[in-house]
Amino acid sequence: MLERFKVPEDLALKVQEGTLRETVTSVFRHMGVPEDDCHLAADVLVKADMRGVETHGVSNMLRSYVSGYRDGSINPTPNWRIIRETPATANIDSDRGLGIIVTPKAMDIAIEKAKNVGVGMVTIQNGRHLGMASYHAMMALEHDMIGVCMTSCPPSVLPTFGAEPRLGTNPIALAAPAGEEPPFVFDAATSTVAGNKLGLARRLGNNLMGGWVADTDGVPIMEEVEPPRPGHQGGAGQASSFLLPVGSTREMGSHKGYGMSCIVDILGGILSGGGYGIHPGRPNFGHYVAAYSIEAFMDTAEFKRTMDEWIRMLESTKPAKGHDRVIYPGRLEAEETAKREAEGIPFHPEVMDWFKDICSELSIPYNLTNS
Amino acid sequence: MLERFKVPEDLALKVQEGTLRETVTSVFRHMGVPEDDCHLAADVLVKADMRGVETHGVSNMLRSYVSGYRDGSINPTPNWRIIRETPATANIDSDRGLGIIVTPKAMDIAIEKAKNVGVGMVTIQNGRHLGMASYHAMMALEHDMIGVCMTSCPPSVLPTFGAEPRLGTNPIALAAPAGEEPPFVFDAATSTVAGNKLGLARRLGNNLMGGWVADTDGVPIMEEVEPPRPGHQGGAGQASSFLLPVGSTREMGSHKGYGMSCIVDILGGILSGGGYGIHPGRPNFGHYVAAYSIEAFMDTAEFKRTMDEWIRMLESTKPAKGHDRVIYPGRLEAEETAKREAEGIPFHPEVMDWFKDICSELSIPYNLTNS
Numbered sequence: 001m002l003e004r005f006k007v008p009e010d011l012a013l014k015v016q017e018g019t020l021r022e023t024v025t026s027v028f029r030h031m032g033v034p035e036d037d038c039h040l041a042a043d044v045l046v047k048a049d050m051r052g053v054e055t056h057g058v059s060n061m062l063r064s065y066v067s068g069y070r071d072g073s074i075n076p077t078p079n080w081r082i083i084r085e086t087p088a089t090a091n092i093d094s095d096r097g098l099g100i101i102v103t104p105k106a107m108d109i110a111i112e113k114a115k116n117v118g119v120g121m122v123t124i125q126n127g128r129h130l131g132m133a134s135y136h137a138m139m140a141l142e143h144d145m146i147g148v149c150m151t152s153c154p155p156s157v158l159p160t161f162g163a164e165p166r167l168g169t170n171p172i173a174l175a176a177p178a179g180e181e182p183p184f185v186f187d188a189a190t191s192t193v194a195g196n197k198l199g200l201a202r203r204l205g206n207n208l209m210g211g212w213v214a215d216t217d218g219v220p221i222m223e224e225v226e227p228p229r230p231g232h233q234g235g236a237g238q239a240s241s242f243l244l245p246v247g248s249t250r251e252m253g254s255h256k257g258y259g260m261s262c263i264v265d266i267l268g269g270i271l272s273g274g275g276y277g278i279h280p281g282r283p284n285f286g287h288y289v290a291a292y293s294i295e296a297f298m299d300t301a302e303f304k305r306t307m308d309e310w311i312r313m314l315e316s317t318k319p320a321k322g323h324d325r326v327i328y329p330g331r332l333e334a335e336e337t338a339k340r341e342a343e344g345i346p347f348h349p350e351v352m353d354w355f356k357d358i359c360s361e362l363s364i365p366y367n368l369t370n371s
Numbered sequence: 372m373l374e375r376f377k378v379p380e381d382l383a384l385k386v387q388e389g390t391l392r393e394t395v396t397s398v399f400r401h402m403g404v405p406e407d408d409c410h411l412a413a414d415v416l417v418k419a420d421m422r423g424v425e426t427h428g429v430s431n432m433l434r435s436y437v438s439g440y441r442d443g444s445i446n447p448t449p450n451w452r453i454i455r456e457t458p459a460t461a462n463i464d465s466d467r468g469l470g471i472i473v474t475p476k477a478m479d480i481a482i483e484k485a486k487n488v489g490v491g492m493v494t495i496q497n498g499r500h501l502g503m504a505s506y507h508a509m510m511a512l513e514h515d516m517i518g519v520c521m522t523s524c525p526p527s528v529l530p531t532f533g534a535e536p537r538l539g540t541n542p543i544a545l546a547a548p549a550g551e552e553p554p555f556v557f558d559a560a561t562s563t564v565a566g567n568k569l570g571l572a573r574r575l576g577n578n579l580m581g582g583w584v585a586d587t588d589g590v591p592i593m594e595e596v597e598p599p600r601p602g603h604q605g606g607a608g609q610a611s612s613f614l615l616p617v618g619s620t621r622e623m624g625s626h627k628g629y630g631m632s633c634i635v636d637i638l639g640g641i642l643s644g645g646g647y648g649i650h651p652g653r654p655n656f657g658h659y660v661a662a663y664s665i666e667a668f669m670d671t672a673e674f675k676r677t678m679d680e681w682i683r684m685l686e687s688t689k690p691a692k693g694h695d696r697v698i699y700p701g702r703l704e705a706e707e708t709a710k711r712e713a714e715g716i717p718f719h720p721e722v723m724d725w726f727k728d729i730c731s732e733l734s735i736p737y738n739l740t741n742s
Binding site for chain 1: 457458459487488490494529530535537560561580582585590617619622628629631634636637642643644647650663664667669677681684685688690692693697
């Protein structure tokens, strides 16, 4: 992630992984979530923080999940079930279960199918937020498979040439194992930035870069601006700007970001039978996960050797003027994980205040920074 | 495509689809390609022209295919074969066969597998150029399936923060059927523009837009520039600029275009067992096609109804200031096909001159503009 989204060193309070995991598990327990699911949910959130993906970690997501459980929009004990199935595919009704809990179970099904017939592909309708999409994609790695995850979200992004948000930030994640190098892990919104980054920018007081948003007439703003309130169709407050698809302007290729976002709406939304982001009466998420068995195509050991070679080829690229190295998707997150295992996870004081409040409210012992 | 890539009306010579198809078929016949394959090859090229995708049509590709057959790098009678197979997957050794001929056969296999188990996925190693990627993806439509196609190409694109091209333009195509509306067809390079667009810009004398290329130090050029000779690792001539991944700069999201390009290298290249674009001794292409049966996930009629509704939702978006409509991927190509069916395909005189020469050389009657 961009340096500008890191919590400043002098403000950061460091929290250890184990302690954070315990506290988060307790919060889910108090929401009425079954014990195993509490641990799973904490794993998804804490792994995001360990990888440096704070946009989808504890600090940015947990409070919204708590709100969702409290207002009834998220079901703590969903009766999720497969509503259609073939040897390579399944479609799941998630029964309003939180995506960070139901999606790993869908990915387990996809992995099992890929073991049997080479590929497994599962759609999920009536879902809720699934956290860091790459968590689910990465589940395939230990099975020597390539994992994929997409999620069709409520609208906040303009189509190319449009002045109203009609698509979600609709992220795409793909993970592929290497041999000695950390796995390839791509995970990105199809908008210029993830919607959560606008929230983080607000919290950290950072400006938005040119090309990230358009004004309310749909005209891309190409110079740096102060963080606005993001526009959400039907949301509260007056929108002052809207997110753009990656590519920013038609000339620079925003139709490509727009098209990739459409693909996520089709595979995660429409193909799940649950409709798409802006579908009337659908304040939810549609998910898509897939697993491809490497051995179904070629020798797995050779695949991993070639991945290592390819990663080293990319990272040995001569750096551009002003930069000191070229990296591949997954490198920074692996480095950040090692660093946070040693030093803890840096949180903004505002996040710690929220934790103190929620722990006190739920009678959970607060010990995040005294360990 | 951008208006700037259209052949100017006053220069254009109009050619009828049927006549063009006959002439192109004859050219392949003279290259020693079996009769059925000649018709298939002509279909792939002419369909690109009919859809207005001149970058991948007759004018831009046929001469390079003729060169490839003549210098022996393309095999006119490949003994392509499946080298590994499971119920949902296959891997094919293309035996240096031209991708526009072998890839449709791979897609037939993927479709058959999707009929049997819900999904079919086929990789192709040792391949050659596959033309317009969406041709292969669109083959799934008549079977009520979603089609996907990717191709890992020789390097011409910089990784984010890099000053040497290490990735191909690596396009991604996905086609999904609708009901009454034309199908959704996305097909785009993961670079800011397709490599062929630089050649077209040269021919038409158009400038390149800001954000499309970097200088030889890897620094993105953000203002409009004259069309340069594109940089190809190990290619002839001194490179004066390199293509950028979509997103253009790290701040605007070039790591997303770079990551999507990596995905194509992994699925089309590494997973085919044939290595990736810049792999030493690999002056070829690796392909990936897939078909997903809609009925394996949900009721097909409902999917198509929702697709129509979703398309109308996108196209009814309030247009941005300065624009008169919002479209979805596939709309312009459907309109262009209708127009070209009525009026013929506009070709630049330089293309017609090449046709006159090659027809004379191969003793094929030249009648493209006298019909």
